[in-house]
Amino acid sequence: MSKAVFYHAGCPVCVSAEHTVADCLNTPVEKVHQGEARSRVSEAEKLGVKSVPALVIDGQVFHINHGADLSILK
């Protein structure tokens, strides 16, 4: 089974992607709110995440629309 992590910032663009894409994947998805878990911003960055919302599945990064750049969440 795939490992999926959804990085978001709670913004409307993120919420839409969360409910319509991330929640509809047939694999469990860990959700990380970058505003509340700032220590994980650098983790996301290392994985190649540039902006949120983003879905990382088995190491592949999928930016879904554009809510906020990761840089403003640091």
Added chain:
Amino acid sequence: MSKAVFYHAGCPVCVSAEHTVADCLNTPVEKVHQGEARSRVSEAEKLGVKSVPALVIDGQVFHINHGADLSILK
């Protein structure tokens, strides 16, 4: 059940999004290759698709990474 359409152009970015995101949704996904079904480029445009790969679920557009602008597929 949601109606999902995945618009793509067969490029590596599209293929990655197709196999890792679109194919893993728990809803049937119609796949439209914009290079082979050019009549559907304007359909995608009307829905708000700006680039491929893009997933349209119940009228909501999700651009997943960036493979190609729709304009070059016309």
